[in-house]
Amino acid sequence: MFCKNCGREISDSAVVCPHCGVQIAEFKKSASKQTCTMAIVGFVLSFLVSVAGLICSIIARKKCREENLEGGGLALAGIIISAVEIVLGIISVLVVIIYFVVFLGFLASL
Numbered sequence: 001m002f003c004k005n006c007g008r009e010i011s012d013s014a015v016v017c018p019h020c021g022v023q024i025a026e027f028k029k030s031a032s033k034q035t036c037t038m039a040i041v042g043f044v045l046s047f048l049v050s051v052a053g054l055i056c057s058i059i060a061r062k063k064c065r066e067e068n069l070e071g072g073g074l075a076l077a078g079i080i081i082s083a084v085e086i087v088l089g090i091i092s093v094l095v096v097i098i099y100f101v102v103f104l105g106f107l108a109s110l
């Protein structure tokens, strides 16, 4: 493999680059990032229970940033999907209320 810092070839088992002294083990760790389970849970939940999905995704996004985990994009998708569902839910409730008010108004005019 090659050193991510200086680009020179080094041993695969090297922990520190013999050319520039940069820690290789840390680069290896960040190269194979772990996916945040919470992000997957939040993403799936966003389709089923939008409020729970939104909360899970927000927590997952925070966790991904703090612990440098994979899944920030997935968490963001979960947040957007949940938020859209909640907004659509509010709109549909408002539409029902407006129809109801209009219908009552129609009945009152009879």
Ligand SMILES: [Zn+2]
Pocket (backbone or CB within 6 Å): 003, 004, 005, 006, 007, 008, 017, 018, 019, 020, 021, 022
């Ligand atoms: Zn190097």
